[in-house]
Structures are given as C-alpha cells and as structure tokens.
Amino acid sequence: MRIHLSSVFVDDQDKALRFYTDVLGFVKKAEVPLGEYRWLTVVSPEDPGGTQLLLEPDSHPAVRPYKAALAADGIPAASFAVDDVRAEFDRMRGLGVHFTQEPLETGPVVTAVLDDTCGNLIQIAQHT
Template sequence: MRIELTSIFVDDQRAALDFYTGVLGFTKRHDIPLGDNFWLTVASPEVPDGPELLLEPSDHPAARAYRAALVEDGIPLVQFAVDDVDAEHARLTERGVVFTQPPTDIGTAGVAVFDDTCGNLVQIVAVKPETVAAG
C-alpha cells in the first residue's frame, strides 16, 4: 500500500494553482477539466514521480465548515517536509507568504505555519536527524 495522492480543499482552484506552483514551487502534474472544476494536481519538483496533491474545490458545505473550524483553531490542514524550517520561512516570507506561527523548535523537529491564501493553514516540518534514527 502506498500514498500516491492526497487532497486539500481550496477556495479557487486557479488561484491555488498559482500559489502552489508560483509561490511554493510545486510543479503542475494534471489539469483536466471536470464540469465547472478540474482534476488539478501538483507535486514536489524534488520527487517528480512522488505523491501528488489534489487541489480540490471546497464547494461542499461540510468542507467549508471543516476548514473554517481548523483555521479558527489554528490547526494546519496539511504538512510539508522541508530540510530547514528557518531557510524555508525566509524564502517564503520573501515571496510574500504570511506565517501564522514563526519557526518554532518543538524538540524533535522545527515547525512553522502559514496561510496558503486558499482557505487553509499549512505547516512545514523539518525533523531533526537524531530523532529520525531513534524513531
């Protein structure tokens, strides 16, 4: 069993594509029209054949309520691995990304949280090397 696709609900698929590719640096993998929406996926350029992230429309009332509750409580909907939280924070801040939690050392990892401008909070995580071997 493998994880090849996961999804994130977004307010506007085209705006999300612009943010996830133009700001974060992901690459577009699929852009297939489906009625009023699209099968729209992105992937990490670091793992081009790796898992895809589906930028899924958030039109369903349950999706809107779920996301709003997470944002209100400050809970990220998705997490992305990075090598260095401080460096990624600096790179993204320079690109205009707004962080709701600055880089924070939580013992086993460094984390930071930002607003993806599409209705979600996103956490970046850099696990400390000594905790990977111990886990």
C-alpha cells in the first residue's frame, strides 16, 4: 500500500495552479473538467509518477470554517519536503510569498510556514 493522492482545499483552482506550479515548482499532472470545477492535480517534477496533490475546490460548506480554523491556529494544511529550507525561504520570499513562520530549527528538522494564497498554510521541512 502507498499514498497515491492527497489534497488541499483551495478557493480558486486557477490561482492555486499558478501558485503550486510557478512558485512551489510542482508540475500539472491531471486536469479533467467536472462541470464548474476540475479534477486538478500536481506532482513533484522529481517524481512525476509519485503522489499527486489534488487542488480541490473548497465549496463544501464545512470546508471554509475548517480552513479558517486551521489558519487561525497556525496549523499547516500540508507539509512538503525540501532539501534546504533556508534557500527555499529566500527564493520564495523574493517572489513575494508571505511566511507566517521563518526558518526554525527544532532538533533534526528545519521548518518554515507559508501562505499559499488560497486559504492554506503550508509547511516546508528539511531533515538535517
């Protein structure tokens, strides 16, 4: 058994696709029209056959309060591994990304938390 798909709820699929590809560096894997929305996934360019991230619309009534509560408490909706948190922090900050937590070393892990512009906090993590 392996993880095939995970998702983040987004308030705008087009905006999310731009952020997750242009800023975070993922690549689009699937885009299937489903009426008003799309089945829209991205993957790591380092593992194109790996786990897909579904950019899922947050239109269900329970989702927006859930997202708002997580963000208000500073809880990331997802965590992505990077080779160098400080380098990614500098690169993304140069692109105008807002971070709610600058790089923080906690034992063998360095993390930072950013706002994905779609209603989520996202953690980037490096195991040292």
